[in-house]
Amino acid sequence: MPSAPRRLAADPRRAIRARRWRALGLTAILLLLLAGVAALLLAPAGPGTVRVLGVALAWWVGGLVAYLVGLGLLLVGLPPSPAE
């Protein structure tokens, strides 16, 4: 597979478009995760502690997954700098 600078040199528009799609992909996944957490937060809470704890614990798990997935995507999703 050609390196990033080679791909840019061969077809700059396509290479830039690929980078844009990667950033868009990261944005879409983050927004989906946020929408999932928002739906969880807005879900009507039933009576009793169990329901409340369910929402709370789900947030902790969901929130942590969102943090980690977001970080992971950032680590692998950002295009490498051609200078590197």
Next chain:
Amino acid sequence: MTAIALTALWLSPALIFAIGPALLTQGTPGLWLPLVAFAGFLLAGAWLADPWGRLRGRTAGDLLHHRFGWRAGRLLGGVALAVTLLFLWAQFAALREAGHWTGWPLTVAAVGAGALLALDLRPGLRRVAGAGGAVVLIAGLLLPLAAVLIATDPLWPRVWDRVASQARFAFSPTSPWVVEGRAIHGVEPILALAIGEEQRVRFGGQGRVVVRLWEGGEVAQDVDSSLELAVRPGDRLLVPNGLVLRFEPGRAIPDAPATGPDWAAPETPLGAAGRRLGGLAVTLLLGGLGLPPLLALLAAGPGLAVRAVRRGALLLALLLLALQLWALYAAWLEPEVYLGGIDGLEPLTLPALASVGEGWGELLALLAFAGIGGGFLAAGLAALEAVRLSWMRDLRGGEASARWAVALALGLSLLLARQAPWGGWRVLELALGLAAATLAPALLLGLWRERLTAGGAVAGVGIGLAVFVALALAGLLAGREESLAVLTRWPALVAAPANMLAAWLFSMAPRPSRRSPPPRAFLELHAEGLSSPPTSSTM
């Protein structure tokens, strides 16, 4: 160091002071704010770090100059100055809030302004102080919290469980508010305590209090340490900030939720809650993309900016989690935090109350307070640098006049923090909203859309600005009109899309031929050193 500086800037005191109170007052929905704050940082990194680092630009005007050889300096520079001024004002408002603990909030804010000015005048010291402030902030938020966790219960889901299933939030017989009484602190000079249960309140000093009776009418009373006042459910007790109060054991804590489930899942109409989540999300997700101090820091060079964002994101995730834990443990160990409304500094007194070791509690609480001071210095100095850059690069001011611009920005921010009743978070929301409505779309399209024209970018910024100002003014004039509230509180919801649409429509340049290379200025944003773009394409 750029990673630490980026983190300290994004997690400025105005944002720190919003996260704890949001969790304490809203329960589960309060977890949304730190989540979107983190996502906003990630998005700014994903879209900006690589091309912006390569541009080595410092302001939004630099990008337009690079791409079109034309400076839309006055408009962009003016907007960047306005955003930065709001950001600075937010930090002073937060500092004033913290200053209530000393009894001289304005003096504390003025000392902060003096420190910023003194440090800003010496470029060498400025850099060291900014980095040092950021390190103190990180240490101040993490170390005392770690001590509290170790001394109590490090398993925070269990603590959440305890708080969310609490039968009542009541004064314990051993609470210092019951045994010897404590001085009440809050954001306002006069604090209104919502009484949930009949009780007798005693006073540890002289002052004038007012009881607003639940059935209507009010009774004013000069109190001293010998007096006891009976209040009933539904009454509101108005006391001066700083007055020492004593309560009866076993009685409900004024202003606290009635029970744990009431705290964790407060009853809010679904529509209002959804609008709030949406408004916060748009403001914080887009706000970071156009925040001038962040842009100035990201101009670290190709590769460096990306690495700084990666490390900064990790640090930010840790600090945001820590801030939520500060609030959660405060609700568990010190439910009296609800008394008189919650100011941002209140959860940070926790180490002084939890048993973290003889004499260590106060020391660790002081470290946490010092962290806020360090965060103020880091965020304030970055903001002053952004003022200087906008002044010199976009508005073409000289170096000497830049000093005056910086001093003026400091003075104006201090004055606004003194005169306006808004808290730091409300002003920071405005700053991020204005950035999201104006600079963020121009930067996104300028960095990533080949067909954007200078006219399109400027038209977008102009329209975004006009819509933002119109909606913000409508909010001020219409007050709390429910149907307009979501748009006037978070004008970026409409202004940012309007900006983007206008930039798109005003950039109707002919589609470039597949055979022709992209303009060199655009290409250079994505590949450093590509001096001669190829003339043929494989597409």
